[in-house]
Amino acid sequence: MVMEVILESLLGSNKTGEDDEIMKDFQDGSQLMVVNFFPPCPEPDLTLGMPPHSDYGFLTLLLQDEVEGLQIQYKEKWFTVEPIPNAFVVNIGDHLEIFSNGKYKSVLHRVKVNSEKSRISVATLHSLPFRCMVRPWSKLIDEANPRRYKDTNFATFLNYISSQEPKKKEFLESRKLI
Ligand SMILES: O=C(O)CCC(=O)C(=O)O
Numbered sequence: 001m002v003m004e005v006i007l008e009s010l011l012g013s014n015k016t017g018e019d020d021e022i023m024k025d026f027q028d029g030s031q032l033m034v035v036n037f038f039p040p041c042p043e044p045d046l047t048l049g050m051p052p053h054s055d056y057g058f059l060t061l062l063l064q065d066e067v068e069g070l071q072i073q074y075k076e077k078w079f080t081v082e083p084i085p086n087a088f089v090v091n092i093g094d095h096l097e098i099f100s101n102g103k104y105k106s107v108l109h110r111v112k113v114n115s116e117k118s119r120i121s122v123a124t125l126h127s128l129p130f131r132c133m134v135r136p137w138s139k140l141i142d143e144a145n146p147r148r149y150k151d152t153n154f155a156t157f158l159n160y161i162s163s164q165e166p167k168k169k170e171f172l173e174s175r176k177l178i
């Protein structure tokens with residue numbers, strides 16, 4: 001449902017059969033769940049709970065407890081995302097940036113640690129099925145809008161993170177053509 005709205009936002013109103021094919025892949029989908037525990041740190045300014053990164057996948061649904069820690073970068077500045085009880089934070093991931101050929105941008109975020117309290121968060125990363133290749137949507141590519149990213153899939157991502165620590169938006173940078 002959310003992806004349907006996002007596809008419409010990319011395309012305008014003229015939907016075709018090919019969109020339904022893509023919707024089927026989105027309905028099959030894949031989901032990765034990450035459970036994070038951040039113990040308290042007596043000197044929180046000396047470290048980070050999680051370094052700056054952008055997420056694998058199209059959209060991340062993130063549940064954080066009542067302890068603040070998540071920050072997103074906007075215009076070179078870091079902003080704390082205040083926890084709202086029983087609410088999900090929804091982040092755009094690298095696959096949506098690639099699929100939209102750069103129209104949507106994945107969000108750079110990091111996690112700070114707390115000097116007194118431990119913190120738990122649960123992130124679910126949603127994407128196409130693991131067998132599918134993610135690439136800029138053909139409908140968004142023409143002479144005026146050349147393809148800006150290489151094909152990518154789960155294996156590309158695993159190779160990347162096993163060769164180096166994910167940091168900043170470096171995985172996404174490695175997929176850029178122009
Ligand atoms: O703990 C958080 O708020 C964010 C966790 C996160 O960015 C991740 O698991 O990718």
Ligand SMILES: [Fe+2]
Pocket residue numbers: 053054055109123
């Ligand atoms: Fe993340």
